[in-house]
Amino acid sequence: MxxxxxxxxxxxxxxxxxxxxxxxxxxxxxxxxxxxxxxxxxxxxxxxxxxxxxxxxxxxxxxxxxxxxxxxxxxxxxxxxxxxxxxxxxxxxxxxxxxxxxxxxxxxxxxxxxxxxxxxxxxxxxxxxxxxxxxxxxxxxxxxxxxxxxxxxxxxxxxxxxxxxxxxxxxxxxxxxxxxxxxxxxxxxxxxxxxxxxxxxxxxxxxxxxxxxxxxxxxxxxxxxxxxxxxxxxxxxxxxxxxxxxxxxxxxxxxxxxxxxxxxxxxxxxxxxxxxxxxxxxxxxxxxxLAPVAPPTTPGGLAFVEFDDEDDGALAGLIDRVGFARDRTAPDATAWVHEDVWLATRPSGADRARVSGLGVRVPDPGRAAVRARQLGCEVVSVEALGQPLQAVDAPDTTRVTFCPPRTPVGDPAHGGVPGLLGIDHVALTQPWYEFDGATLFWKAVGGLDSQASNDVPDPYGLVRSQAMTSCGREVSVVLNVQPRRAAEEGPSGRDGTQHVAFATSDLLATADHLLAADVPLLHVGDNYYEDLEALYAVPEDQLAAWRSRGILVDQTGRGRYLQLFTRTVGGVFLEFVQRVDGYTGFGARNAPFRLAAQSRTGPEA
CATH class of the missing domain: 3.20.20.150 (Divalent-metal-dependent TIM barrel enzymes)
Known part of the structure; x- marks a missing residue:
């Protein structure tokens, strides 16, 4: 070197x-x-x-x-x-x-x-x-x-x-x-x-x-x-x-x-x-x-997302209001399940909620752990999904657990969120000095490929964004570095928000469910929808349906991407997306409008 x-x-x-x-x-x-x-x-x-x-x-x-x-x-x-x-x-x-x-x-x-x-x-x-x-x-x-x-x-x-x-x-x-x-x-x-x-x-x-x-x-x-x-x-x-x-x-x-x-x-x-x-x-x-390294193992999906919650359990309250089914409540953790996807929060004493762990399904968890160790990661034993598993820490300290292709637990719960299919992607905010290391980690250890990077306008600067996906897009992780305002104080390691995006087959039905459950949703304002009407020439009734629910839309060729966001709780918000006709991106066109709306509304009290 x-x-x-x-x-x-x-x-x-x-x-x-x-x-x-x-x-x-x-x-x-x-x-x-x-x-x-x-x-x-x-x-x-x-x-x-x-x-x-x-x-x-x-x-x-x-x-x-x-x-x-x-x-x-x-x-x-x-x-x-x-x-x-x-x-x-x-x-x-x-x-x-x-x-x-x-x-x-x-x-x-x-x-x-x-x-x-x-x-x-x-x-x-x-x-x-x-x-x-x-x-x-x-x-x-x-x-x-x-x-x-x-x-x-x-x-x-x-x-x-x-x-x-x-x-x-x-x-x-x-x-x-x-x-x-x-x-x-x-x-x-x-x-x-x-x-x-x-x-x-x-x-x-x-x-x-x-x-x-x-x-x-x-x-x-x-x-x-x-x-x-x-x-x-x-x-x-x-x-x-x-x-x-x-x-x-x-x-x-x-x-x-x-x-x-x-x-x-x-x-x-x-x-x-x-x-x-x-x-x-x-x-x-x-x-x-050449140095021997175990062959890479292709991720097949996310088994769970774990959060560090605030003292008052504000994020847990948001997940409850969304309608996920509680599976376990204990002093050290609360868990929800929908089909074969799990969410969990742990009280951490932190002043901002954050994503703290991901369970990645792989064909051979043991081989994935061996490869991670050969690539310089410290492999630790953890208890997750009711069984002993092995895990490593990403550069931003997010714990990544190697999970089997199927979760060996009882009958899956279906919860009360209409149209919900599973996790579409997870967005993790990175410290500026760890961004490149995180990209390499998810490529070499996580088995993901880099997509085209984006610099997204934020009201106070530019967000550097890098999407990482598996070859079949079963797992997608978006890495972001967000700007800091000069007046902000404190360490920069956790600047910006993180989020989990859930795929749905019918975002209109999902949005109606969330509105009925009084889930705090993000709205970008009428100027966005006036531009949307001119940009895509959509029928008036369809535009009205999107506007009334706060749904954002991106379109590439025939592909269409519908997005709906909750308000931010601490450092986390939830997103619900519907992909239509093979859309493969992450709504980069809408990111500046979402960021501006979040800067106006601030976190949910």
């Missing part, structure tokens, strides 16, 4: 990397220069922590058309090689130049790298030449590899960086044409797909594999198939990670590398199953290098 990816002092970064399970680090030059400890002490500290130092980086703007400047650069490099000897590392990353005097002629550039190789050899060092995506003349990994090969020096090789390759849309298949022995180092980073200049994209928005939208696995797998046998290293520049607790970030990073190897293992399996026989021994060799 590159130290530049973590917050804190250099020693704090090293301690976090070691505690998270990494065996080696890249030392970022500025981290060393800012440290009070001399290189020898950092070397000893790494040894004590069980960390190798595999790379010192970066060395910038080596090549130059100006002989005097080139000589100065080579002298600067010699000093760095001496520093590396003290640090105990023998490999230095050399970036392609961005300066106006950078060398364009590849033969001349190769000759300058050969000279640098001679200087490195004097100190027992090597150099890995990397193509920056914004390099002046070398911005393509294939060019960097050809130049390094033309340097014809045993101390000169190349470094492959997934971000620099994928951000420019360059096909990583060309990696297979590079001699494996020439690849001295492999750096990995993911990123969300953004339409922006590659330099700020790189400096601020990189993330760990599995947290973005780049095919990092293709770069890593091709490098291994080409013969690279060095470390898989993470180099991530991210403003959020540089502010988040270092140990938390390091643990997310370690999980991402395990998840990446799991993805590569599945890619190898796909190649075999497709009938590819060429280089089968190479597939076997690479597979043997």
């Amino acid at each position: 590159a130290t530049v990816s973590l917050s804190g002092t250099l020693v704090e970064k090293l301690e976090a990397a070691s505690a998270a399970g990494f065996g080696a680090v890249e030392i970022f030059e500025h981290d060393l220069l800012a440290s009070r400890q001399p290189p020898e002490e950092i070397r000893r500290r790494c040894a004590d922590l069980g960390l190798r130092i595999n790379l010192f980086q970066p060395f910038r703007d080596l090549d130059s058309r100006d002989p005097a400047r080139l000589a100065a650069n080579l002298e600067r490099a010699r000093r760095k090689f001496g520093l590396m000897e003290r640090l105990g590392v023998d490999l230095m990353l050399v970036c392609s130049s961005v300066g106006d005097d950078a060398v364009a002629d590849r033969d001349e550039l190769a000759a300058q790298l050969h000279t640098l190789g001679d200087a490195a050899t004097e100190h027992g060092a090597r150099i890995a030449y990397e193509a920056l995506a914004w390099g002046r003349h070398v911005d393509d990994y294939r060019v960097a590899a050809r130049v390094a090969q033309a340097a014809d020096h045993p101390a000169v090789g190349t470094c492959l960086d997934s971000f620099h390759i994928l951000s420019r849309g360059i096909d990583p298949a060309g990696i297979l044409d590079i001699p494996g022995a020439l690849v001295f180092f492999l750096q990995l980073a993911d990123a969300p797909r953004l339409e922006m200049d590659v330099l700020p994209w790189s400096r601020h928005y990189r993330c760990f594999p599995g947290q973005g939208g780049l095919d990092v696995a293709s770069v890593a797998l091709n490098a291994l198939l080409a013969g690279y046998d060095g470390p898989l290293s993470l180099e991530v520049f991210n403003d959020t990670f540089r502010q988040a607790p270092a140990l938390q970030t390091a643990r997310d990073a370690h999980r991402s590398l395990l998840h990446l190897q799991d993805v590569m293992r599945r890619r190898i399996g796909e190649r075999r199953s497709s009938g590819v026989r060429a280089a089968a021994h190479e597939l076997d060799r690479v597979e043997a290098m």
